Amino acid sequence: MxxxxxxxxxxxxxxxxxxxxxxxxxxxxxxxxxxxxxxxxxxxxxxxxxxxxxxxxxxxxxxxxxxxxxxxxxxxxxxxxxxxxxxxxxxxxxxxxxxxxxxxxxxxxxxxxxxxxxxxxxxxxxxxxxxxxxxxxxxxxxxxxxxxxxxxxxxxxxxxxxxxxxxxxxxxxxxxxxxxxxxxxxxxxxxxxxxxxxxxxxxxxxxxxxxxxxxxxxxxELENSFSEAFGGSFAEACETVESALQESVKLHLRSDVELGIQLSGGVDSSLVTALAAKQSGKAFHTFSISVPGGAEDESAYQKMVSQQYGSIHHDYPVDDALLMELLPQAAWGFGAPLNDPNSIAAWHLSREAKKHVTVMLSGEGADESFLGYRRHAPEMLSEKCRSAKLRRIPGVKWLAGRWPFQVGRSWRRALALDPVLFAQSLGNLDLSLLLQREKGNPAKGFRAEMRNVAGDDLTKGIILQDQAAYLAPWLQRADTMGMAHALEFRVPLCTKGIFQLANSLPYRLKVYNGERKAILKKIAEKYLPMELIYRKKVGFSVPGKDWIEGRGPFRNFVGEMLSASAAKKRPFAETAHFREVRRRFDAGEAERHAGFFWTYANLELWQQIFFEGGWKRFSEGSSK
CATH class of the missing domain: 3.60.20.10 (Aminohydrolase, N-terminal nucleophile (Ntn) domain)
Incomplete structure (x- = not known):
């Protein structure tokens, strides 16, 4: 606002x-x-x-x-x-x-x-x-x-x-x-x-x-909302949640200016589109990003929902060249090292959507409240439970953190890192382990506090990390990228009441018969095609990892930032962790999500903008 x-x-x-x-x-x-x-x-x-x-x-x-x-x-x-x-x-x-x-x-x-x-x-x-x-x-x-x-x-x-x-x-x-x-x-x-x-x-x-x-x-205190007190059936849970979602969407539609909807093609944004259309009876503008030819391209599903509900749909194709051109402006808008390549796409989508609307609804928060991530699946939780039990054996954590052999590296990582705290890590776990060995556990402060709240309840611990520690930075991303263009993001699936309701539901109902986010998917069956609901989750993403590890402007940017003369003088440049990340990048090695490659590069760009005068070429207020 x-x-x-x-x-x-x-x-x-x-x-x-x-x-x-x-x-x-x-x-x-x-x-x-x-x-x-x-x-x-x-x-x-x-x-x-x-x-x-x-x-x-x-x-x-x-x-x-x-x-x-x-x-x-x-x-x-x-x-x-x-x-x-x-x-x-x-x-x-x-x-x-x-x-x-x-x-x-x-x-x-x-x-x-x-x-x-x-x-x-x-x-x-x-x-x-x-x-x-x-x-x-x-x-x-x-x-x-x-x-x-x-x-x-x-x-x-x-x-x-x-x-x-x-x-x-x-x-x-x-x-x-x-x-x-x-x-x-x-x-x-x-x-x-x-x-x-x-x-x-x-x-x-x-x-x-x-x-x-x-x-x-x-x-x-969100951590005190975990009660699992709901005693009804799966069908009753779906009915209760659907009523709450309808009321939330109704309230979020209050506005004296034009509203639109970010339609990614996934279950959450598609359900928001459906509920908004049913509530208002009007044709909304809907907006999406697509990556032509990429595995992340969901444009077919976006068009499917748009046609079903008669929205005025706007799709903005992106590639690595366009997003790299926009990166410095997006970095200034974000105010911190860009947390993901898709943040540039979010900045671009907001800029284009602002030409049509002033308020945009999105589906943020549903994965955290109703358990939509892969780490919430029963088999993943079972694996982490086994690691947690082994870590309690005296001496195991110490040995895993110092295991000298190449054989058993995955075993070492699994035991040396807390399975609750590192469920959300977006980089190679061996690099996270190197960072922990060099400088101590990076999951300090509030993350550690929330870990202690959960105690030995591993399922609660992972969900609490998602809701209390992981979600807020992504909400900040939505706000800053939207408001960089005077576009207000609203998140009707992400309210105090809905999170309290979700946290009153037992895990067995939210992951019903092993289906993640089962309640929302069952509700969505009333509004959306089955092929959209039960397909593999993609999320709002671009192939940043492929772009960084391939040849082109993304890899050139990361290489330039990691080897910049200024970067070599930063305090972090002296760490073994930074040197190893840079060595792997120079050697052309792959990294999970290209997480540390991307973050170090954007850390350098952020420093140039905010502490070395770069902000003056972006700022509205610098010349006034």
């Missing part, structure tokens, strides 16, 4: 000038091209860029003040149940001057304070200041669909929608302490970022600034 900056001076004095605040805010122009607002009062300074979606009138201007002038808010996101909340507040005597969800949120906070968070259905990040008491409250939605970052230095606390907003304020520095986790998993869990002094506010968290002290609290 928007982008904002909210600064708090620690010494009760002006922390940023109006000129600096404006420059910081304009770094987020891509998120909100429709309007700009600044509010600066002593130690408090708010800047806002608006993307108009609900109530397009000037009454939606932010920062927004309450009627009596006590509170001021900046808010990014959507409160989908704002009409119901508005009616509840009106019954309590609240009067409104606009039709925005922002005014409803502000009134809800005025009346209920922090407790308003339990009433919100939506995706959000917001900051509210009490001008009379000089207190500040900030919060992020339960699943982390909308980003919220927190910068702290000796002078200020600054909240912002993207790290790039800080560039006019401070010289950003890389934080290599978080690098190992990013290399293994292509994303960071919990509050960590790759920038010093910058944290990501965790999903389901809120912060309060009062009397010079900033306190933090998690108001929603």
């Amino acid at each position: 928007c982008g904002f900056v909210a600064a708090i001076g620690k010494d009760h004095k002006e922390i940023v000038s109006e000129g600096t605040l404006r420059s910081m805010t304009r770094m987020l122009t891509h998120r909100g091209p429709d309007d700009e607002g600044l509010w600066n009062e002593r130690e408090l300074a708010f800047g806002f860029r608006r993307l108009s979606i609900i109530d397009l009138s000037p009454q939606g201007h932010q920062p927004m003040l309450s009627a009596e002038g006590r509170y001021v808010i900046v808010f990014n996101g959507e409160i989908y149940n704002y009409l119901e909340l508005r009616a509840e507040l009106e019954d309590k005597g609240v009067r409104f001057s606009s039709h925005t969800d922002t005014e409803v949120l502000l009134a809800a906070y005025q009346l209920w304070g922090e407790k308003c968070l339990s009433k919100l259905s939506g995706m959000f990040a917001f900051v509210v200041a009490d001008r009379w008491e000089r207190n500040v409250f900030a919060a992020r939605d339960p699943l982390g669909i909308k980003p919220l970052y927190h910068w702290e230095d000796g002078k200020a606390h600054i909240f912002c929608s993207e790290p790039k907003a800080l560039l006019p304020y401070a010289e950003l520095e890389p934080d290599y302490a978080a690098l190992d986790e990013y290399l293994c998993f292509r994303g960071l869990s919990g509050p960590g970022t790759l920038f010093k002094n910058l944290k990501s506010v965790q999903p389901g968290s809120c912060l309060t600034w009062r009397n010079g002290i900033l306190s933090k609290k998690r108001y929603f």
Whole structure:
């Protein structure tokens, strides 16, 4: 919906000038091209860029003040149940001057304070200041669909929608302490970022600034939603989930601007398309990426769904040359080392879709909640259970980590790496093992915390890693790549209520008779062709591994970045891990998903853009 900056001076004095605040805010122009607002009062300074979606009138201007002038808010996101909340507040005597969800949120906070968070259905990040008491409250939605970052230095606390907003304020520095986790998993869990002094506010968290002290609290803990309390049959589970999905899609269709749907051709996005078409009775624009001639090309299934529901379909073919041309712009938009070659395709799809719509629904989150990944299959879990049991035998982990022979290498990797933590690893496991032996377990912090929550329950452990650690970086990818073009992504299969429902269902129902994501597939039988539902899962992907290991622009890019003179001087260049990755690349060896090849190359590109002035050629705010 928007982008904002909210600064708090620690010494009760002006922390940023109006000129600096404006420059910081304009770094987020891509998120909100429709309007700009600044509010600066002593130690408090708010800047806002608006993307108009609900109530397009000037009454939606932010920062927004309450009627009596006590509170001021900046808010990014959507409160989908704002009409119901508005009616509840009106019954309590609240009067409104606009039709925005922002005014409803502000009134809800005025009346209920922090407790308003339990009433919100939506995706959000917001900051509210009490001008009379000089207190500040900030919060992020339960699943982390909308980003919220927190910068702290000796002078200020600054909240912002993207790290790039800080560039006019401070010289950003890389934080290599978080690098190992990013290399293994292509994303960071919990509050960590790759920038010093910058944290990501965790999903389901809120912060309060009062009397010079900033306190933090998690108001929603996803790990506590695992109950498997549902006692019904498979058919009853399907009926309950279908009803919840219908209601979620209905709420996600609320908008005063044109909506579209990202249609990959898989079960999740196709089901969203079907439910949206049934709910609205209208023909939506649908959008997809295709790779002509590639194994990842799902264009036939995309067209199948489009024809069935009468959508206005837009397919954008891509190849390695086009995506490589777009890579620097996508890297700037992402704000971190690009986590996957398909992120460039996501940037391109968003740019093209914005020519037709302002809001796009997608199927993100269903694999994590209803267990759609291969690692969720019974045979895969059984294999990991065997590894986990062997690891408990005294001395086995030590021996596996130091096994000197070539024979038994797969056995060594399986036992040396925690099967729960490394189920999501996207690189060669022997390279992950090398990294662990050299620098310690890269799955630190929040990942390790969630691992401890699961205890010996391996199935819960893997699902919890997917939901609490793995999902958030991909939601961030959807947000940043969409908002790079002022396109709002909505994820109706990814809500607090749906995850709570999914986590109340026993594993045997979600993987019914060995079929992953069985409940959603059974529901989909009412809406979609069987050949689409029960085919091999592909996902939103491009053949990045083939491109990197073949001949062409992707391989040239990786080679250039790994051998760049600047890269050779980075702190990570001295590690045995980097040297081995580079040796394998130079030797033309294959790597699973080309994970470490790709991530190291994009780490170098990211450093050139964010720390060596490269950002100035992309930035809206750098010349204003």
